Amino acid sequence: xxxxxxxxxxxxxxxxxxxxxxxxxxxxxxxxxxxxxxxxxxxxxxxxxxxxxxxxxxxxxxxxxxxxxxxxxxxxxxxxxx
Amino acid sequence: xxxxxxxxxxxxxxxxxxxxxxxxxxxxxxxxxxxxxxxxxxxxxxxxxxxxxxxxxxxxxxxxxxxxxxxxxxxxxxxxxx
Numbered sequence: 647x648x649x650x651x652x653x654x655x656x657x658x659x660x661x662x663x664x665x666x667x668x669x670x671x672x673x674x675x676x677x678x679x680x681x682x683x684x685x686x687x688x689x690x691x692x693x694x695x696x697x698x699x700x701x702x703x704x705x706x707x708x709x710x711x712x713x714x715x716x717x718x719x720x721x722x723x724x725x726x727x728x
Numbered sequence: 729x730x731x732x733x734x735x736x737x738x739x740x741x742x743x744x745x746x747x748x749x750x751x752x753x754x755x756x757x758x759x760x761x762x763x764x765x766x767x768x769x770x771x772x773x774x775x776x777x778x779x780x781x782x783x784x785x786x787x788x789x790x791x792x793x794x795x796x797x798x799x800x801x802x803x804x805x806x807x808x809x810x
Contacts, residue, residue: 652779658772666765678760683748690740697734 660709663716676724684721691717742791745798758806766803773799 670676691714698706752758773796780788 648779648782651775651782655772655775655779658768658775660772662765662769662772665768666762669762669765670760673760675760678752678755678757680748680751683744683746683751686740686747687744690737690742690744693733693737693740697730697737700730700733 656705656709660713663713663720667716667719670720670723674723674727676720676727679720679724681721681724681728684717684724688714688717688721738787738791742795745795745802749798749801752802752805756805756809758802758809761802761806763803763806763810766799766806770796770799770803 670679691710695707695710695714698704698710752761773792777789777792777796780786780792
């Protein structure tokens with residue numbers, strides 16, 4: 647049961663970037679988005695991914711790979727359409 | 729060294745919400761922010777916090793408590809100034 651709560655938490659925090667990425671791609675409206683948030687966040691997620699590979703933890707690798715792609719997409723749009 | 733990478737990753741992903749929260753509080757501009765991202769993300773962080781308490785993991789509790797306050801602030805501004 648405790649592990650299930652952690653599992654749902656991981657799914658939610660990973661998937662939450664899907665509506666943001668879709669919203670950003672569709673509207674190209676990035677005015678309310680902080681550039682620094684996505685610079686720092688994408689770097690942090692990249693390090694989580696490296697950490698996941700180093701300790702060979704597949705849930706960590708998969709979750710952070712998905713989040714990295716979504717966060718990097720938002721970051722690129724922010725830099726392109728600011 | 730491996731643990732250090734995980735530690736830096738955790739610090740970056742937690743602190744990344746500081747510039748976003750400050751930006752949102754200062755400008756009240758939430759047009760580019762996805763409501764659903766923050767609904768899902770804040771719920772996920774709350775579950776991470778519950779999970780941290782259940783397994784008594786203080787780094788998890790502290791990191792997610794900070795992120796929860798920041799994400800909930802952004803969510804409240806998004807709902808108020810959409």
